[in-house]
Amino acid sequence: MKVLMFYELAEGGLAKAPAHFASHQARMREFHGRGVLLMAGPYGTPPVGALGVFTSRAAAEEFARDDPFMLNGVVGRCTIHDWNEDLA
Template identity: 65%
Template sequence: MKTLMFYELAADGLAKVPEHYPAHVARLQEFHRRGVLLMAGPYGNPPVGALSVFTTREAAEEFAQGDPFVVHRIVAHRTVQDWNEGLAG
């Protein structure tokens, strides 16, 4: 089982992204290097949110607690869901 985390952007979120993007990407890379973040990225055009796939719920919660996008309220709401990957071996 894996864990999905959905971010929904705040109304003024896109305007804040450039200032906090480098620190957000550094956090993404740190969790990816640790092997607990499998993939992540925005959705929508223009973006309205983002989706991340983690190996555990604990890793997703740890990521969000220190994510600059959460800390600086670029994200209005986040949801964490368990996911049974249908094509996993």
């Protein structure tokens, strides 16, 4: 089982993203280096949100709690869901 974390941009969040991107990216690299963030990235054109794939709910919650995008109004909503991936 994996855990999916969905970010939805806040109103005006896209304009705020560049100022906080470096610290957000550093956090992603930290969690990826620990092996708990498998992949992440924005979706939509232009972006309307982002998706992260984590190894546990605890890791996803920890990431979101202190993510600069969450703390600085880039993200308006975060949801976390268990995912039973199937390679059929």
